Amino acid sequence: xxxxxxxxxxxxxxxxxxxxxxxxxxxxxxxxxxxxxxxxxxxxxxxxxxxxxxxxxxxxxxxxxxxxxxxxxxxxxxxxxxxxxxxxxxxxxxxxxxxxxxxxxxxxxxxxxxxxxxxxxxxxxxxxxxxxxxxxxxxxxxxxxxxxxxxxxxxxxxxxxxxxxxxxxxxxxxxxxxxxxxxxxxxxxxxxxxxxxxxxxxxxxxxxxxxxxxxxxxxxxxxxxxxxxxxxxxxxxxxxxxxxxxxxxxxxxxxxxxxxxxxxxxxxxxxxxxxxxxxxxxxxxxxxxxxxxxxxxxxxxxxxxxxxxxxxxxxxxxxxxxxxxxxxxxxxxxxxxxxxxxxxxxxxxxxxxxxxxxxxxxxxxxxxxxxxxxxxxxxxxxxxxxxxxxxxxxxxxxxxxxxxxxxxxxxxxxxxxxxxxxxxxxxxxxxxxxxxxxxxxxxxxxxxxxxxxxxxxxxxxxxxxxxxxxxxxxxxxxxxxxxxxxxxxxxxxxxxxxxxxxxxxxxxxxxxxxxxxxxxxxxxxxxxxxxxxxxxxxxxxxxxxxxxxxxxxxxxxxxxxxxxxxxxxxxxxxxxxxxxxxxxxxxxxxxxxxxx
Numbered sequence: 001x002x003x004x005x006x007x008x009x010x011x012x013x014x015x016x017x018x019x020x021x022x023x024x025x026x027x028x029x030x031x032x033x034x035x036x037x038x039x040x041x042x043x044x045x046x047x048x049x050x051x052x053x054x055x056x057x058x059x060x061x062x063x064x065x066x067x068x069x070x071x072x073x074x075x076x077x078x079x080x081x082x083x084x085x086x087x088x089x090x091x092x093x094x095x096x097x098x099x100x101x102x103x104x105x106x107x108x109x110x111x112x113x114x115x116x117x118x119x120x121x122x123x124x125x126x127x128x129x130x131x132x133x134x135x136x137x138x139x140x141x142x143x144x145x146x147x148x149x150x151x152x153x154x155x156x157x158x159x160x161x162x163x164x165x166x167x168x169x170x171x172x173x174x175x176x177x178x179x180x181x182x183x184x185x186x187x188x189x190x191x192x193x194x195x196x197x198x199x200x201x202x203x204x205x206x207x208x209x210x211x212x213x214x215x216x217x218x219x220x221x222x223x224x225x226x227x228x229x230x231x232x233x234x235x236x237x238x239x240x241x242x243x244x245x246x247x248x249x250x251x252x253x254x255x256x257x258x259x260x261x262x263x264x265x266x267x268x269x270x271x272x273x274x275x276x277x278x279x280x281x282x283x284x285x286x287x288x289x290x291x292x293x294x295x296x297x298x299x300x301x302x303x304x305x306x307x308x309x310x311x312x313x314x315x316x317x318x319x320x321x322x323x324x325x326x327x328x329x330x331x332x333x334x335x336x337x338x339x340x341x342x343x344x345x346x347x348x349x350x351x352x353x354x355x356x357x358x359x360x361x362x363x364x365x366x367x368x369x370x371x372x373x374x375x376x377x378x379x380x381x382x383x384x385x386x387x388x389x390x391x392x393x394x395x396x397x398x399x400x401x402x403x404x405x406x407x408x409x410x411x412x413x414x415x416x417x418x419x420x421x422x423x424x425x426x427x428x429x430x431x432x433x434x435x436x437x438x439x440x441x442x443x444x445x446x447x448x449x450x451x452x453x454x455x456x457x458x459x460x461x462x463x464x465x466x467x468x469x470x471x472x473x474x475x476x477x478x479x480x481x482x483x484x485x486x487x488x489x490x491x492x493x494x495x496x497x498x499x500x501x502x503x504x505x506x507x508x509x510x511x512x513x514x515x516x517x518x519x520x521x522x523x524x525x526x527x528x529x530x531x532x533x534x535x536x537x538x539x540x541x542x543x544x545x546x547x548x549x550x551x552x553x554x555x556x557x558x559x560x561x562x563x564x565x566x567x568x569x570x571x572x573x574x575x576x577x578x579x580x581x582x583x584x585x586x587x588x589x590x591x592x593x594x595x596x
Contacts, residue, residue, distance in 0.1 A: 506530020
């Protein structure tokens with residue numbers, strides 16, 4: 001019995017050992033093959049499922065994302081329209097420049113390269129690092145490193161990018177605006193901002209015409225943002241339309257030089273000069289002092305950018321007297337030889353007085369203009385009712401825009417006749433109580449020069465002469481021109497406006513300067529307005545010098561010489577023959593020159 005129990009325990013131990021050995025024995029080949037096959041099948045199904053998901057279900061999404069990383073839409077720079085003078089000389093042109101941009105997310109990771117990049121860009125390293133940090137922090141993927149740089153700078157940036165293997169830096173082409181005329185044309189032509197959008201002057205007025213629309217292209221880029229291949233052009237660039245101005249570059253230069261000389265010589269605050277072609281209404285020269293250079297960085301005072309010929313108004317003073325006489329002649333109230341008694345040189349109007357600088361006694365209507373008699377012109381104006389004088393001023397363009405299409409042009413101020421007092425009726429006759437711009441005054445004188453027809457003024461070159469508005473009869477205009485010729489004679493107030501060989505007519509004006517607190521003591525505005533040649537006028541010009549502080553402040557001394565020098569150049573440049581019968585030698589010399 002004991003023996004059987006022992007054998008039973010031994011058999012039990014043997015079974016346990018066999019079971020343990022069975023557990024330790026590796027699986028059979030068949031089992032292993034089954035397991036391996038199962039794993040491979042699962043892997044294959046996983047790959048097929050992933051491929052199906054990406055190729056079918058996510059195909060469109062992944063294609064777009066892939067293109068985003070390698071296909072880019074880039075701008076094709078377009079050229080802004082060129083501005084030229086009447087002869088095609090460039091006044092504003094666009095030149096292709098390089099613009100450097102970056103992907104802040106890629107560049108921010110290369111802080112070690114920023115000093116070298118900043119040196120190539122010619123900017124402070126700290127400034128570049130700060131800007132880059134701001135863009136990267138806000139998740140931006142694009143920033144300009146520097147716009148419109150010269151080729152040398154762009155090439156240095158490329159070398160730094162290649163040497164340091166910088167990713168996310170690119171160079172594109174843009175156009176930069178240049179102004180060959182500089183400060184001579186600054187207030188007229190204006191300037192554009194960094195995005196090539198007009199900000200002042202002609203650049204602003206004709207923005208829709210000059211503006212360029214950049215095109216678009218699709219390119220392939222590598223991981224560093226460099227263009228590998230041009231794929232297609234999506235939209236062609238649309239270049240701006242060129243614009244020809246009426247200005248003559250030669251006359252603009254001469255007018256600018258002479259006005260600057262006058263302002264400097266007489267230590268004046270500012271000045272303007274406008275030259276018109278009376279047969280077309282075109283502005284041939286329009287200059288101002290002080291001026292500014294549109295090519296330079298914007299650091300000048302804002303007031304230097306004003307086109308004062310259009311934006312600044314002044315009381316025209318005695319330059320209005322020929323226009324008053326013209327209105328009286330047109331109405332048949334006086335003739336050229338009508339006598340006007342100006343004695344004793346003082347005229348009481350209400351509780352006020354009108355004075356001349358001396359007692360001229362009895363003058364003809366022509367003599368009133370020659371001697372610039374305040375008393376004489378007031379007596380002539382008093383023969384007209386207020387509405388008649390007001391209408392004449394309005395017809396000449398005072399109180400209205402000239403039609404020149406320029407930003408900031410002012411209408412001036414012409415009070416309605418119903419509000420005039422007796423004294424205002426008088427002062428308006430010699431140019432006080434209203435204000436005008438230099439261009440308005442030039443337009444009015446051009447109407448007299450154009451046989452009484454007022455033309456709309458323009459800064460654009462005209463292909464055809466527009467229909468004007470008749471203000472005075474041709475005979476009236478001719479009589480007034482003859483009167484104004486006496487002002488430039490030895491008996492008149494503008495002897496310095498003479499031009500050898502030509503008959504010149506005009507009128508001086510020396511007005512006290514009005515301020516918010518009344519007329520400022522010792523401050524004047526010196527004006528000369530005139531035309532030439534008197535026999536058949538071609539040009540009219542106005543020169544105004546504000547607050548001359550030299551030895552003299554009279555318009556015949558301060559402004560008339562500038563008129564003479566510029567007008568003389570204009571007459572010769574445009575081959576206008578001398579009309580002074582005393583200058584036969586000049587006529588003969590001009591004929592010989594033309595024959596040669």
